[in-house]
Amino acid sequence: xxxxxxxxxxxxxxxxxxxxxxxxxxxxxxxxxxxxxxxxxxxxxxxxxxxxxxxxxxxxxxxxxxxxxxxxxxxxxxxxxxxxxxxxxxxxxxxxxxxxxxxxxxxxxxxxxxxxxxxxxxxxxxxxxxxxxxxxxxxxxxxxxxxxxxxxxxxxxxxxxxxxxxxxxxxxxxxxxxxxxxxxxxxxxxxxxxxxxxxxxxxxxxxxxxxxxxxxxxxxxxxxxxxxxxxxxxxxxxxxxx
Amino acid sequence: xxxxxxxxxxxxxxxxxxxxxxxxxxxxxxxxxxxxxxxxxxxxxxxxxxxxxxxxxxxxxxxxxxxxxxxxxxxxxxxxxxxxxxxxxxxxxxxxxxxxxxxxxxxxxxxxxxxxxxxxxxxxxxxxxxxxxxxxxxxxxxxxxxxxxxxxxxxxxxxxxxxxxxxxxxxxxxxxxxxxxxxxxxxxxxxxxxxxxxxxxxxxxxxxxxxxxxxxxxxxxxxxxxxxxxxxxxxxxxxxxxxxxxxxxxxxxxxxxxxxxxxxxxxxxxxxxxxxxxxxxxxxxxxxxxxxxxxxxxxxxxxxxxxxxxxxxxxxxxxxxxxxxxxxxxxxxxxxxxxxxxxxxxxxxxxxxxxxxxxxxxxxxxxxxxxxxxxxxxxxxxxxxxxxxxxxxxxxxxxxxxxxxxxxxxxxxxxxxxxxxxxxxxxxxxxxxxxxxxxxxxxxxxxxxxxxxxxxxxxxxxxxxxxxxxxxxxxxxxxxxxxxxxxxxxxxxxxxxxxxxxxxxxxxxxxxxxxxxxxxxxxxxxxxxxxxxxxxxxxxxxxxxxxxxxxxxxxxxxxxxxxxxxxxxxxxxxxxxxxxxxxxxxxxxxxxxxxxxxxxxxxxxxxxxxxxxxxxxxxxxxxxxxxxxxxxxxxxxxxxxxxxxxxxxxxxxxxxxxxxxxxxxxxxxxxxxxxxxxxxxxxxxxxxxxxxxxxxxxxxxxxxxxxxxxxxx
Numbered sequence: 001x002x003x004x005x006x007x008x009x010x011x012x013x014x015x016x017x018x019x020x021x022x023x024x025x026x027x028x029x030x031x032x033x034x035x036x037x038x039x040x041x042x043x044x045x046x047x048x049x050x051x052x053x054x055x056x057x058x059x060x061x062x063x064x065x066x067x068x069x070x071x072x073x074x075x076x077x078x079x080x081x082x083x084x085x086x087x088x089x090x091x092x093x094x095x096x097x098x099x100x101x102x103x104x105x106x107x108x109x110x111x112x113x114x115x116x117x118x119x120x121x122x123x124x125x126x127x128x129x130x131x132x133x134x135x136x137x138x139x140x141x142x143x144x145x146x147x148x149x150x151x152x153x154x155x156x157x158x159x160x161x162x163x164x165x166x167x168x169x170x171x172x173x174x175x176x177x178x179x180x181x182x183x184x185x186x187x188x189x190x191x192x193x194x195x196x197x198x199x200x201x202x203x204x205x206x207x208x209x210x211x212x213x214x215x216x217x218x219x220x221x222x223x224x225x226x227x228x229x230x231x232x233x234x235x236x237x238x239x240x241x242x
Numbered sequence: 243x244x245x246x247x248x249x250x251x252x253x254x255x256x257x258x259x260x261x262x263x264x265x266x267x268x269x270x271x272x273x274x275x276x277x278x279x280x281x282x283x284x285x286x287x288x289x290x291x292x293x294x295x296x297x298x299x300x301x302x303x304x305x306x307x308x309x310x311x312x313x314x315x316x317x318x319x320x321x322x323x324x325x326x327x328x329x330x331x332x333x334x335x336x337x338x339x340x341x342x343x344x345x346x347x348x349x350x351x352x353x354x355x356x357x358x359x360x361x362x363x364x365x366x367x368x369x370x371x372x373x374x375x376x377x378x379x380x381x382x383x384x385x386x387x388x389x390x391x392x393x394x395x396x397x398x399x400x401x402x403x404x405x406x407x408x409x410x411x412x413x414x415x416x417x418x419x420x421x422x423x424x425x426x427x428x429x430x431x432x433x434x435x436x437x438x439x440x441x442x443x444x445x446x447x448x449x450x451x452x453x454x455x456x457x458x459x460x461x462x463x464x465x466x467x468x469x470x471x472x473x474x475x476x477x478x479x480x481x482x483x484x485x486x487x488x489x490x491x492x493x494x495x496x497x498x499x500x501x502x503x504x505x506x507x508x509x510x511x512x513x514x515x516x517x518x519x520x521x522x523x524x525x526x527x528x529x530x531x532x533x534x535x536x537x538x539x540x541x542x543x544x545x546x547x548x549x550x551x552x553x554x555x556x557x558x559x560x561x562x563x564x565x566x567x568x569x570x571x572x573x574x575x576x577x578x579x580x581x582x583x584x585x586x587x588x589x590x591x592x593x594x595x596x597x598x599x600x601x602x603x604x605x606x607x608x609x610x611x612x613x614x615x616x617x618x619x620x621x622x623x624x625x626x627x628x629x630x631x632x633x634x635x636x637x638x639x640x641x642x643x644x645x646x647x648x649x650x651x652x653x654x655x656x657x658x659x660x661x662x663x664x665x666x667x668x669x670x671x672x673x674x675x676x677x678x679x680x681x682x683x684x685x686x687x688x689x690x691x692x693x694x695x696x697x698x699x700x701x702x703x704x705x706x707x708x709x710x711x712x713x714x715x716x717x718x719x720x721x722x723x724x725x726x727x728x729x730x731x732x733x734x735x736x737x738x739x740x741x742x743x744x745x746x747x748x749x750x751x752x753x754x755x756x757x758x759x760x761x762x763x764x765x766x767x768x769x770x771x772x773x774x775x776x777x778x779x780x781x782x783x784x785x786x787x788x789x790x791x792x793x794x795x796x797x798x799x800x801x802x803x804x805x806x807x808x809x810x811x812x813x814x815x816x817x818x819x820x821x822x823x824x825x826x827x828x829x830x831x832x833x834x835x836x837x838x839x840x841x842x843x844x845x846x847x848x849x850x851x852x853x854x855x856x857x858x859x860x861x862x863x864x865x866x867x868x869x870x871x872x873x874x875x876x877x878x879x880x881x882x883x884x885x886x887x888x889x890x891x892x893x894x895x896x897x898x899x900x901x902x903x904x905x906x907x908x909x910x911x912x913x914x915x916x917x918x919x920x921x922x923x924x925x926x927x928x929x930x931x932x933x934x935x936x937x938x939x940x941x942x943x944x945x946x947x948x949x950x951x952x953x954x955x
Contacts, residue, residue, distance in 0.1 A: 026493070027483035029469045029509050030833060031814055036348040036826050040329050046825040049839035053941045057829055057838065065833070066949040067878045071846065072515050074879045076508045077949070140357040140898070142720065143825075145309050145326040149284065194331060197342040197476045198483035241486070241493055242511055 017205035022216035024238040027200035030078045034192035041191035045137035058131040060162040083129045083162035084233030091121035115158040130161045165190035185211045289716040290777025294693035295346040297703035298474035301336025301711035301777045305329040335776045352824040358897030360689040362722035371682045388736035390669035400643040401426035404650035405433030408700035409749045413727035420741035427633040431818045435632040435921040436586040440598035446792035449619025456481035457614035460577035464600040465521045466585025470505030470814040473703045503879035517561030518926035522596035523799045527556035535575035544605040579614030594918035634920015644668045654679035673726045682895040689723040697746040709780035809925030810907035816890030822900035831943035835875035842875035844886045850876040860937025867912030870905035873940035
């Protein structure tokens with residue numbers, strides 16, 4: 001029995017997690033806590049009014065909101081949108097230097113050092129979740145003290161986007177290793193998921209049938225954004241149940 | 243050991259234990275009694291703290307890591323190693339936040355590291371509100387402030403403070419007792435005076451009731467934007483999520499009545515657009531219809547307030563059709579676990595009555611003290627019951643005041659009419675860490691530490707159980723600021739009216755005695771250690787409904803105001819306006835208009851068409867109280883004839899990110915107030931609108947309000 005458990009643990013350690021996120025739109029209130037949590041965690045700079053007027057703000061995660069109907073029978077449809085971490089990512093094949101690719105855990109990673117700033121990836125992304133650094137980011141001192149040392153500051157001339165908080169996944173793995181245990185469901189939590197007041201977001205390993213995220217994907221309400229494009233996103237939306 | 247080192251030791255103990263609680267390794271705990279130079283690079287510590295942004299007082303965790311800052315020493319820039327706060331998260335052990343945090347909570351880090359924080363005490367050298375100050379030593383500043391307090395009629399000393407219960411409020415109360423002046427008052431912002439007054443009448447208890455929406459099957463909210471702000475947005479968002487999808491096979495429904503398409507309205511299954519000020523009429527009308535349904539055995543005093551309501555008249559005054567009122571009442575009557583959330587996110591002249599009538603509906607529904615219903619306020623923690631109340635006559639007292647002390651509120655912004663009194667007072671003393679609209683009027687600014695730089699103990703506005711959130715000190719203050727409680731003690735001493743300052747540790751041991759009497763069975767030292775480990779304390783929830791409601795009083799329905807009216811509101815990102823100096827919040831799209839770095843006037847498409855206005859055009863809004871100019875956002879969800887604007891912009895002075903940006907809606911709203919409590923109203927105010935050339939630009943994150951046709955592949 002003990003031997004079997006050890007064997008299982010070893011298999012577990014070798015298993016490559018397949019990261020995915022489920023967002024329950026019936027819980028999401030549109031409060032934007034995730035947006036600020038993300039900026040804080042990932043050193044996402046503010047652009048200022050003039051650059052914002054040119055559409056150059058960086059919001060790795062945003063709330064898309066659209067009104068439907070007319071007053072008084074008006075509704076608003078909204079959802080948090082971040083890099084969808086597509087399995088068939090349109091951004092990847094157009095990068096001339098392989099700065100963006102899908103890793104073994106299903107993350108669409110962005111290598112800042114490789115990026116030469118062609119912006120082809122952003123042009124090809126149907127979700128408009130990639131952001132170009134037109135200028136080197138600046139923080140008026142002492143705002144620089146808030147910067148997270150676990151996340152690189154992106155220089156001028158490179159693309160950036162949501163990483164599913166890859167650094168937090170890494171830290172969770174290191175913590176689990178140091179404690180001599182397997183990574184447990186919920187150990188790795190992107191900042192948006194961690195922060196969400198309505199607990200609308202769930203993150204985890206979709207290849208583990210017992211994980212919370214895998215269970216959410218089994219819900220009849222689950223779907224993907226612009227599913228018909230065939231991008232196979234790793235972000236799943238549970239539609240409102242009204 | 244001096245007090246600071248004692249506090250640091252306590253803070254270290256708390257950091258260690260919380261670190262453990264969060265699953266971090268014990269080796270990562272770095273005692274802060276060792277110099278900050280030896281905090282290893284890359285190691286993280288998590289310390290409990292308390293969010294100071296709104297009344298919710300969420301317990302948080304601050305992530306602290308080694309960092310460097312540049313300071314000037316003998317004219318040279320040198321690098322100094324410091325422990326810096328890198329991120330704020332909710333504290334999972336806190337009953338209010340439950341480990342979650344809102345946008346404003348996250349952005350409070352940009353208060354700590356705001357480049358426009360005051361570096362030390364300042365003395366005014368130019369005319370009031372000119373922004374001309376010079377640096378002064380703490381000794382001189384305190385001596386001068388003490389001189390101002392000496393020899394003045396104590397009744398002409400006015401202390402304006404935030405309505406938050408905790409150690410800070412207790413020290414303010416002790417200070418005022420010592421110098422013999424009346425208690426501090428809030429200015430009617432974020433103190434829920436209408437809700438508190440209504441609670442006395444409806445539940446016979448002071449405080450704020452707790453709505454158990456997580457277990458409800460149908461929530462009707464009247465006037466309470468509980469997801470976008472109000473008393474405790476994180477707590478109610480958590481509960482809302484559970485109500486929708488936290489129960490197997492049971493999805494609760496939400497009907498929301500408000501005069502604005504707020505975040506709560508976004509989330510509602512049905513929105514009842516109420517004419518501003520018509521909330522009372524709506525509550526009375528729903529109650530009247532409920533009386534004819536199969537309902538609980540309600541107390542006679544409650545039944546009587548709904549019995550004689552003229553349904554047609556009430557419907558007309560509320561702006562909600564009779565049919566919609568009947569349908570809502572019928573759904574409430576049929577629901578197995580209904581609840582009515584009663585609030586005044588936008589205070590009206592009849593808000594206390596409106597909240598009381600809406601809250602009283604819970605008696606008709608038989609859900610007072612029931613799961614999924616409303617829990618009347620619990621008894622306050624006795625040791626800390628002295629929070630600054632709200633006095634409806636604060637503005638008259640301000641007119642009379644010789645010395646005005648201001649802590650944590652911004653009357654010059656939230657009540658612009660107070661500016662003349664601030665300009666005329668003999669002495670104005672501010673404890674603000676920023677040169678804001680009000681401290682610009684001050685003779686002396688004695689800047690407080692940031693909340694993250696000091697020990698705190700705060701009682702949340704509402705909590706699932708009796709609780710408080712507490713924190714030790716864990717990072718050194720960046721500048722030559724001082725905790726306000728300490729400054730008050732020094733000030734009283736200098737004025738030869740000393741009082742004994744209560745520290746957070748002393749408050750915890752006092753609270754231990756109170757808890758002990760309830761039979762918790764812990765020793766004082768264990769209790770204190772656990773409080774600083776967990777970041778607070780919570781007791782057992784109480785579910786004892788009072789037998790009968792208090793004296794409900796009479797209710798009068800005013801008829802609907804004609805013409806175009808204006809209302810101001812607190813937005814989820816800026817609150818009452820204090821969030822405007824955080825760049826993250828300036829660049830956070832406004833939920834309604836998607837505006838960045840500015841806030842528009844929101845009006846409905848028909849009114850816009852009549853005036854020939856499109857998004858981004860500028861208008862001048864004029865009322866009998868004042869005028870403002872701002873760009874227009876044509877809001878497809880605005881009630882025709884109701885013009886809204888969020889608080890946030892229009893600061894005359896509030897640092898580089900907020901100063902001189904946009905307009906302050908309170909200028910137009912004027913000084914109307916809730917008739918029962920005196921709480922400043924946020925409209926409706928009759929206005930005229932005219933299109934003007936030029937003006938400020940409307941920067942929007944998304945210019946598109948409607949979705950495009952489905953994508954073609």
